[in-house]
Amino acid sequence: MVAFSKILIANRGEIACRIIRTAHDMGFETVAVFSDADRDAPHVQQASEAVAIGPAAASDSYLKIDTIIAAAKTSGADAIHPGYGFLSENANFAAACQKENITFIGPSPSAISLMGNKAEAKRRMIEAGVPCVPGYEGEDQSDALFIQAADAIEYPVMVKAAAGGGGRGMRLVNKAEKLEKALSAARSEAQNAFGSDELILEKAVIEPRHIEIQIFADMHGNVVHLGERDCSIQRRHQKVIEEAPSPAVSASLRSQMGAAAVAAAKAIQYSGAGTVEFLLSQDGSFYFLEMNTRLQVEHPVTECITGFDLVEWQLRVARQEKLPVDQNEIHLSGHAIEARLYAEDPYKSFLPKVGTLLKWEAASGPDRRTDHGLKNGYEVTPHYDAMIAKVIAWGQTREDARQKLIHALQNTVDLGLVTNRQFLINCLKHENFAAGAATTAFIDTYFPKKVLKRPEPTSRDLLLAACLHFDCRKHQQGLSTDGWDSSDALWAPVRLNIADKIQDFEIKQIDECALLIKSENQEYSAQFSTSADGHATLACEGHQTSARFAFSQGTLFLQTPNCQFSSNEITLATGESEAGAGDGRILAPMNGRLLHMLAEPGQSVTKGQTVAILEAMKMEHEITSKIDGTVKSIAAKADEQVATRALLLEIEPVEA
Known part of the structure; x- marks a missing residue:
């Protein structure tokens, strides 16, 4: 029997917490590792001890084998649990643990290596008599051979990364003319996700x-x-x-x-x-x-x-x-x-x-x-x-x-x-x-994209949002409803911006909990209350609505039984629209690394054309033009980290 007493969890988030729970129940000490982004994360707090392993990027922290091994040595951990993702299916990591006499809580390096490559795994399964999908898993990775194989097994086909998983490096191809583009995109995503651009091809099993x-x-x-x-x-x-x-x-x-x-x-x-x-x-x-x-x-x-x-x-x-x-x-x-x-x-x-x-x-x-x-x-x-x-x-x-x-x-x-x-x-x-x-x-x-619609707030949800903003404004102004005198009450305007739609209300405080609310030429009598832990209740027209809420920097976040949305009060705003709305500016939809800029100044582009590819949260995202026009300027370059709503490029509309 192999004995170990302290387990380092080479992972983060929910799976690290999950492993820590069972390890503690069994009497083991645990060691968490954390990047700069996870310094105050719950898995760090729940472990017996924790070791810093570097910058936020996974490639500089959770994916660095030498750093993880050093953390185990520093903490005295004699076993490592990899969780899933990151290094969990990395044969070199398992081998490094063996070399350092650290128990790797997982299969042998040879098993990981064999099954970690879909091509080799499929060849071995065919030998073992396990039913496999017809396809191509050869060493020759030329487009010509993939095209030949696809013609042989007939479309539709599935292009897959030989390494890794999670849907990365995977493309469904229905027609021969789309195969080369799919191979190129799959190779790029696989290389960035797994460090290998090797692919396999399989007959697509429809709706399995x-x-x-x-x-x-x-x-x-x-x-x-x-x-x-x-x-x-x-x-x-x-x-x-x-x-x-x-x-x-x-x-x-x-x-x-x-x-x-x-x-x-x-x-x-x-x-x-x-x-x-x-x-x-x-x-x-x-x-x-x-x-x-x-x-x-x-x-x-x-x-x-x-x-x-x-x-x-x-x-x-x-x-x-x-x-x-x-x-x-x-x-x-x-x-x-x-x-x-x-x-x-x-x-x-x-x-x-x-x-x-x-x-x-x-x-x-x-x-x-x-x-x-x-x-x-x-x-x-x-x-x-x-x-x-x-x-x-x-x-x-x-x-x-x-x-x-x-x-x-x-x-x-x-x-x-x-x-x-x-x-x-x-x-x-x-x-x-x-x-x-x-x-x-x-x-x-x-739930196709063309019919998938965001749930919209009901009229009662909107009334509740207006009451919460009204209540927040009162507290900011140091007002109290204790001993409220209704003879002094005035109608207060409340203008909200919810998903770029303007909603207007007028509210009058009657007593500590009673309000009158005007909305769209209707007047409502309501009972409204909140609690310190973020519960809100609105009883109006014989119907009670309960919700959870939180404010952050003036923005209300509201979760009702119907939907979840945010709103901002703009009662005192100037009403000026945001500059650039509806123009040809292409903004980053989220923080990430710009993998490819596919446009250049003077280039003509059409609506829906991919102009850039952003890598974020382990996936590649195509960024498309919203208009027909000509590229006016480029504001970002490949391999650059960009922030949410950062300007990537400008397109001059064809109408101009």
Whole structure:
């Protein structure tokens, strides 16, 4: 048996907090590592001790093998848990731990190396008899050979990065004339994300289910599977909602897929936690997709239906213990669903967002779980992945779990940030998901960009916002409603800017809680109250609206049962419009690194044409022209860090 007593977690955020919790329960000391951006993060505070590892950029901190190893030595850690992402599937990192006699809580370097390359992994799986999608995974990476292979397997085809995952370096190609551009874009994204531009090609399985099997292996030759997870709800090939078990998998199919996953693990002498991913076609056929040699983001749903702590299993396997159970002792109970909370705007092509989390409250209640590393005042920066939390619910039936998760998301407070919380609720409520019929085409089919509309505030939401601004103004002016004399009350104008729409109100204070409100030629009698912890209630016209709120630098952030929005009071503003609105200025949508400037002065461009590519939150984002015109000037250059709304270039409209 290998003995270790202090575990360094080479990660951050919710997964670092998750690992720390189990490690402490088992009696281990823990060491957190943190970049400059994470100095005050919850995972740093929860660990037994913490070590600084460098600047905010992951490439200068969390991805530096020598720095992580040095942190382990400095702190006396004799084991390292990599979490997921970052160095978790880096064979060189696992080998460096072995060299320094530090226990790597994960598989062997050889297993990581083999399965970390999709091309080599697929070749090995074919040898092991695991069903695989027809495609090309050869060493010749020329466009000509990819074109030849695509013609042979017939379109549509899927271009994939051979290294890494998370949907990066992946492109669906429906027509031959679009393949070369897809290869170029995939290579660029793969090189920037994984340091390798090697690609593979596969026949696209149309509208499949994305099914993955959780496997576990010890160092004594024992391998088991813990059932499947359905991860079909995806955007940009990244998972959004996961559940276990899959509504599309029968006991017989589970046995077949589980046996294939176990065979895959045995073929490479695997040890530790791993996930074998499959595509399940509509005719019931399944094909090997890839193997993740680490703990998965969505592991909580498996924990919920099996009752096992998978991090505990990882630590025990790393100590060379045998698996705690045999295959016949693993039973699935009930149903669990997980929703990933992202700092992103679903109504703007899921664009990642940065900002300050002013108020955070995780939902509570029976059979509900939230994995996170958040707190009030937490800064979401452009340096890391946009996922900030995972909300999970378990139920005796799938419908029980679905309803509990909807309720949990509705009671999760994430004020100050733009997140996908309401979008997740809408997905869970959709009849196709409720019926258990969703495939990987779910979001594109039922929530396409052209019809995906941001939920708008109701009239009662707007009245509540006006009352909160009115109340805030009174407190700023040092006024109090205690002993209010209604004979002195005057109508006070309140003008709000909400999503660039002007809303006008007049409000009169009647007594401590009673207000009269005028809006759009209507007058309302209302009862209004707030609490110190950010609860607000408005009773008006026989209907009561409750919400959570927070103010920051004059901006109100409001979360109602209907939607989430921000507003600014402009009652005393001059009314001048923002300069540049509707012109040809192209601004950075968020903080990030400008990868490519695809325009030059004097160049003619058309509406919708890509003029620049920005890298932020581990993804590449195409920035397009909103008008037809001629490039007037360039304000930024490739490889430059740019701030949100920084000017990138100016386009002179064709009308001019």
